[in-house]
Amino acid sequence: MPSFTLAVNGEAKTVEVRDPDEPLLYVLRDRLSLTGAKFGCGLGQCGACTVIVDDEAVRSCRMPVSKSAGKKITTIEGLGTPDKPHPLQVAFVTEQAAQCGYCVTGMVMTGAAALARKPNLTREEAQQALAGNLCRCGTHQRILHAMLRAAGKATA
């Protein structure tokens, strides 16, 4: 079976797969027990599976494991820990920016990548950055507030 070595959250992980086209999402969730990234559509349409690969927010449901080797992969588990959360995670908790919470890890990963590019982004820029991430519960306002809080623009 083909074997790939992935750099996940700063650790080298070697996985053997039957199918080199197995999406990174399944490798993370099923083989590495990193279940923070969620399956939402498998089509790259919703963003629930977002991880950061070489500083870019990437849909892990569409990225074959074979193309993930040799790249620096950060999942929500590596972005921050319960004891040392990423500033955007702190902002999400402060704003209570989750209802069911299924889409939230993808939001945080997409948002963190956007903030890394532009730390002081505006509301409109946050809206555009998250335009490809879907939320069904209607938590958009709180998520935007969390983004602005992390950008140093808390309004309340």
Add this chain to the structure above:
Amino acid sequence: MIAALSRREFLQAGGALVIGFTLSAPGFAQRAARAESKLGKTLDTGEVDGFIAVNGDGSVTIYSGKVDLGQGLRIAIPQMAAEELGIGVEQIAMVEGDTALTPDQGATAGSSGIIRGGVQIRQAAATARETLIGLAAARTGKPAAEFDTVDGEVRPKSGGTGIRFGDLVGDKRFGVRVDPKAKLRDPASYRVVGQPLARPDIPGKVNGRHVFVHDFKIEGMLHGRIVRPPSVGAKLNAVDETSIKSIPDARVVRINDFLGVVAPNEWDAVSAARMLKAQWSESAPLLGADAVLAWMRTGPFDGDETLVKKGDARQALAAAKKVNAEFYWPMQSHGSMGPSCAVADVRDGNATVWSASQATHRFRETIAKALALPKDAVRVVYLDGSGCYGMNGHDDAAADAVLLSRAVGRPVRVQWSREDEHGWDPKAPPQLLSLEGAVGDDGKIAAWRTEMWIPKATASLPNMPLLALDAAGIAQTPGITTGLISQNGDPPYAVPHQEVLVHWLKSSPLRPSNFRAPGKVANLFAVESFTDMLAVAARRDPVEFRLQGLSDPRGIEVIRRTAALIGWQPRPSPAPNFGSGRGFAYVHYKHNESYVAMAMEVDVDKASGAIRVRRVACAHDCGLIINPATLKAQIEGNILQTLSRTLFEQVAFDRSRVTSIDWASYPILRFPDAPEIQIDLVNRPTEPPLGAGEASATPVPAALANAVYDAVGARVTTVPFTRDRVRAAIA
């Protein structure tokens, strides 16, 4: 007794679960498990021990039949219990929706979590408090009246040291019935209820450690996928099992027309389901979306029913200058972000199901019947799913997992694909409404008639018929479920002559189920759009027009507050400047629950027909507020989700299948579409708490339609408000 798992097995099987909860709420499940193992848990809703256990360390475990679907009951119910018990909310853990541990408090549906679930537990907590004080009084020989409960202790009111709850009943039963007369604390003294406390599950959801049912694993578990037929109702003629032989560990399960695969590895299960070659019969039993409207007018029907009759609306309208309008609401999908998922372990005459079910106790009976097992041999355990706004596919996925697990004798996890979810989740039923009315010379509504064409729900249906059982040929009670979709078809305003007539359709074009504020979103779309049409006929300001018909001070207050919040200036519609407008709508939910008023500002682009919602204002009165932070989250969610439903959503289907099977063909609201929302909460501490999960969804479509009318002088009466529809209305 629970035969499905021994106590020890429960603790072992719950291992993964314990890990998940530990990371998001330290100590949560350990305390729960300890209480459970020592107490021999009763499920009796009449017993304090059904709902509340004091652990040896003085912490408290609440057993709630109502579950947290993301609406915040996981903090709100502990707040209610903490207040009555006299203990910090951080000392309370809550176990939800486990048929082995939690009493049956009915489904978490219909905005009943607080109204019924929380109130029931509050009364148990008040009884527990009296019991604790009684024990302290007996121990000290002093009168009970000299004690209160504070910070987990029974303390003399005059001061001095108290006795910890754990020292009085720690790891023991209360052994008392819930006293419906146990005195509740005076709302003026509340310290916990009414506080915007943070939800315990959000840190874990934000750091990725929270265990959703999708993330739940148990030893020996296989991954399953269902192979759906290409058409609704198709029969499975043949399966070529050799078509998946390149995936060594994958295995086919077939039970009549139920077809699935299992594999130890998830991607292998997904791959096998895609590769498996199956021959299905042709099938075209559906109406097709284009034929729904004509079908609604022609039936077949299951009778008419007059729901409201005051005065003689027909006669009053016969002589009047009438306003008419027809409103149509299409079928919509729950559209949960995570496709439905469940884990089942069916072995040795027992079944355990981990599910995001809204009604674990009810669902247990369905599973027991399907498996021909005694009810006591089945345990259903709630785990968080992806947002559920009524019955999505969660029960279906659980039935899928149950059949696969029974077939292979191992635990099986089933997660649907996106196509499964959009294609096969039960849909909100279609609704057609025709309204006629007239205003009198005094500028008030003189007469009003509503006619509705809606599917009739099957009385006493035990469970929505499930896809897996249907396909496998396992008997289940036929019928349809819709929720109470005929409510709020009449105006909340004083109208001397009014009538509401329902034409009950015998079926629904696709399998229906309850969807948030069932039916009332469409009914209020019609009623409150029509109210504005009558205001236009009377040349009155829409807010003044509503207020003149209202006498309920709580309704009047939310209307006034909403108008103030958005800076409403009285004038009739449409607006003097084309392209920008404001709209208003009001609801007294079910005419006996929460009061909500809503206003919004929109821009409408004449050339494209695009609507941009700039700002939404909402005043909300649901009686006593338990937690204003989670309440606001519910209101925001109702507003944004219903804007999405109104602007974008309808299920497309042909004669054989649903064709809107992804987020491209079934678009929903995105971040650039999200308006600013302002909320004003009316707190009424001496009134009963009412529901908030649904009410504020219902004024959204009419507020939007009224704003569009105000902006462009044209009325949109069909959902969704697509650019084409808006352009056509303007033209």
